[in-house]
Amino acid sequence: MRGSVAILKKELRSYFYSPVAYVILGVFLFIMGVIFAKFVDIYQRFNTVQRFGGAQGITLDKLATYLYQNMAFILCFVTPFLTMRLYAEEKRQHTLELLFTAPLKKFELVFGKFLAAYSLMVFMVVVSFIYVLFMIIWGNPELPIIATTYLGLLLALACYVSLGGLISAMTNSQAIAAVWTFIALLLLWLLQSLGQGISAKTGFVEWGPLLVFLSPLGHFNSFSEGLIHLKDIVYFLSFTVISLYFTYCVVESNRWR
Amino acid sequence: MIEVRNLTKKYGDRTAINQLTFSVARGEILGFLGQNGAGKTTTMKILTGFMPATSGSASIGGFDVLENPYEVKKKIGYLPETPPIYPELLVYEYLSFVAELRGVSKSERSKKIDKVIELCHLGDVRRRLIGNLSKGYRQRVGLAQALIHDPEVLILDEPTVGLDPKQVNEARGLIKNLRGEKTVIYSTHILSEVAATCDRIIVIDRGNIVAQEALNPMGATGGVVKTEIIVRKVADDLRKKITSVSGVKEVHITSNGAHRLIVESEANEEVIAEVSRVVVESRSGLIRMSPVQQALEEYYLTLITGKGGP
Numbered sequence: 001m002r003g004s005v006a007i008l009k010k011e012l013r014s015y016f017y018s019p020v021a022y023v024i025l026g027v028f029l030f031i032m033g034v035i036f037a038k039f040v041d042i043y044q045r046f047n048t049v050q051r052f053g054g055a056q057g058i059t060l061d062k063l064a065t066y067l068y069q070n071m072a073f074i075l076c077f078v079t080p081f082l083t084m085r086l087y088a089e090e091k092r093q094h095t096l097e098l099l100f101t102a103p104l105k106k107f108e109l110v111f112g113k114f115l116a117a118y119s120l121m122v123f124m125v126v127v128s129f130i131y132v133l134f135m136i137i138w139g140n141p142e143l144p145i146i147a148t149t150y151l152g153l154l155l156a157l158a159c160y161v162s163l164g165g166l167i168s169a170m171t172n173s174q175a176i177a178a179v180w181t182f183i184a185l186l187l188l189w190l191l192q193s194l195g196q197g198i199s200a201k202t203g204f205v206e207w208g209p210l211l212v213f214l215s216p217l218g219h220f221n222s223f224s225e226g227l228i229h230l231k232d233i234v235y236f237l238s239f240t241v242i243s244l245y246f247t248y249c250v251v252e253s254n255r256w257r
Numbered sequence: 258m259i260e261v262r263n264l265t266k267k268y269g270d271r272t273a274i275n276q277l278t279f280s281v282a283r284g285e286i287l288g289f290l291g292q293n294g295a296g297k298t299t300t301m302k303i304l305t306g307f308m309p310a311t312s313g314s315a316s317i318g319g320f321d322v323l324e325n326p327y328e329v330k331k332k333i334g335y336l337p338e339t340p341p342i343y344p345e346l347l348v349y350e351y352l353s354f355v356a357e358l359r360g361v362s363k364s365e366r367s368k369k370i371d372k373v374i375e376l377c378h379l380g381d382v383r384r385r386l387i388g389n390l391s392k393g394y395r396q397r398v399g400l401a402q403a404l405i406h407d408p409e410v411l412i413l414d415e416p417t418v419g420l421d422p423k424q425v426n427e428a429r430g431l432i433k434n435l436r437g438e439k440t441v442i443y444s445t446h447i448l449s450e451v452a453a454t455c456d457r458i459i460v461i462d463r464g465n466i467v468a469q470e471a472l473n474p475m476g477a478t479g480g481v482v483k484t485e486i487i488v489r490k491v492a493d494d495l496r497k498k499i500t501s502v503s504g505v506k507e508v509h510i511t512s513n514g515a516h517r518l519i520v521e522s523e524a525n526e527e528v529i530a531e532v533s534r535v536v537v538e539s540r541s542g543l544i545r546m547s548p549v550q551q552a553l554e555e556y557y558l559t560l561i562t563g564k565g566g567p
Binding site: 014018095 | 302331345
């Protein structure tokens with residue numbers, strides 16, 4: 001564990017000593033701000049329509065749900081920038097030799113790096129709580145739903161970051177790591193819509209529902225609707241653990257090459 | 258301290274090192290000599306536990322490198338060919354990170370950092386970004402990193418590459434000061450360096466050990482030294498007199514401007530002293546007498562080109 005802490009501290013230093021962390025945080029909050037402002041605008045217009053006996057308007061809860069569903073998607077774009085350097089940069093700089101010849105267990109290394117990128121992402125999500133504060137001050141959103149949404153977001157982020165780390169461990173180039181992480185995360189999201197249109201069956205396997213289950217989208221959505229299902233928690237946690245385990249294997253295999 | 262037995266490493270079907278066997282005693286400085294690509298780095302990487310060997314075994318301080326890498330890694334300090342540095346960190350931050358990684362306790366950390374900073378002359382750049390340092394400084398930061406946890410064994414892969422002559426001297430001095438205290442394996446392809454710092458050398462060529470011996474105080478191996486003597490005039494029987502000294506093998510005389518004699522003799526101080534007495538007594542006007550440093554170089558070349566040899 002001591003090793004993980006050393007790695008965690010060093011990684012956080014590296015993030016904040018380069019402009020990376022600040023730029024990503026700034027851009028992320030800006031985009032979220034634009035989306036939030038747009039949603040508030042739509043919400044108000046619906047409410048005006050409703051007041052004059054028009055269609056059923058959206059509620060403040062729905063507003064928060066939409067906001068966070070968008071955020072979960074936007075974080076797919078953010079993740080690659082934070083995870084791309086984790087291992088690829090170490091390989092390029094020949095610093096893996098330092099880490100591998102120090103009395104540091106490989107899982108400590110993998111866990112420390114995961115924790116660093118993850119805590120930075122969590123920090124970003126926590127800062128985005130400003131928008132919720134606005135809703136609380138000027139509206140009356142249902143807080144339990146927001147709480148479950150945050151839980152879902154934290155779990156989803158863990159699986160994004162672990163996947164990004166795995167891809168970074170497989171290449172020497174940050175750019176390649178970023179591109180593949182982005183493609184992988186996007187595909188995972190798209191599996192949801194892809195799966196819904198498939199009714200093929202091979203033996204017991206129903207491909208449609210399987211693909212839907214593999215996508216984080218559905219799992220996240222139930223959190224954002226205020227539902228905590230064990231299967232969703234299991235999905236996110238096992239996704240993260242498996243990715244971290246694969247990362248460990250890839251890192252270990254570097255020694256044999 | 259270090260025991261290597263029949264160590265072999267293959268990359269695919271290319272053999273990088275072949276059946277290496279050697280040992281290094283505690284407190285000894287071993288020079289690991291060879292051309293580029295001879296297998297020096299591979300051997301060092303195996304010793305540090307960075308990569309596993311194909312066959313054979315290596316142990317450091319009684320712990321097998323493959324079976325007990327964790328214990329081995331605690332004992333060693335390693336400077337790879339490319340210093341493993343993070344350009345985005347300040348020098349002392351980097352050293353503090355390595356110290357933490359190496360398990361130096363928090364209370365001792367700043368003391369140990371100060372010590373290596375002084376040892377490696379990094380005081381001026383303590384608060385500078387590693388990325389902005391020159392190659393020589395980076396190399397020294399790499400060396401500081403290997404020393405930070407006060408390891409018993411130091412494994413240095415070409416530690417003086419990229420240093421300017423003054424720094425090379427300092428680095429050698431630093432390594433010499435570790436004699437007796439730490440066990441050092443030191444790879445290089447610069448011969449004068451070996452002569453200046455090491456107790457013993459191993460010459461490796463294309464993965465095989467071609468020579469393994471102690472360096473005598475005159476900085477040559479193979480039992481033969483050459484001494485250059487410059488005199489004002491060569492007395493008729495000088496050559497004969499020198500040749501008759503027991504232990505002298507051959508005397509060459511050249512005279513381009515100054516008179517220059519090259520005396521090949523046994524690597525024995527008494528023989529050299531006797532030669533000098535003979536030269537002085539012959540009243541030839543001794544101007545200079547010095548060992549020929551190239552002896553080692555020639556010896557080395559005969560080893561790796563396979564011509565002659567001891």
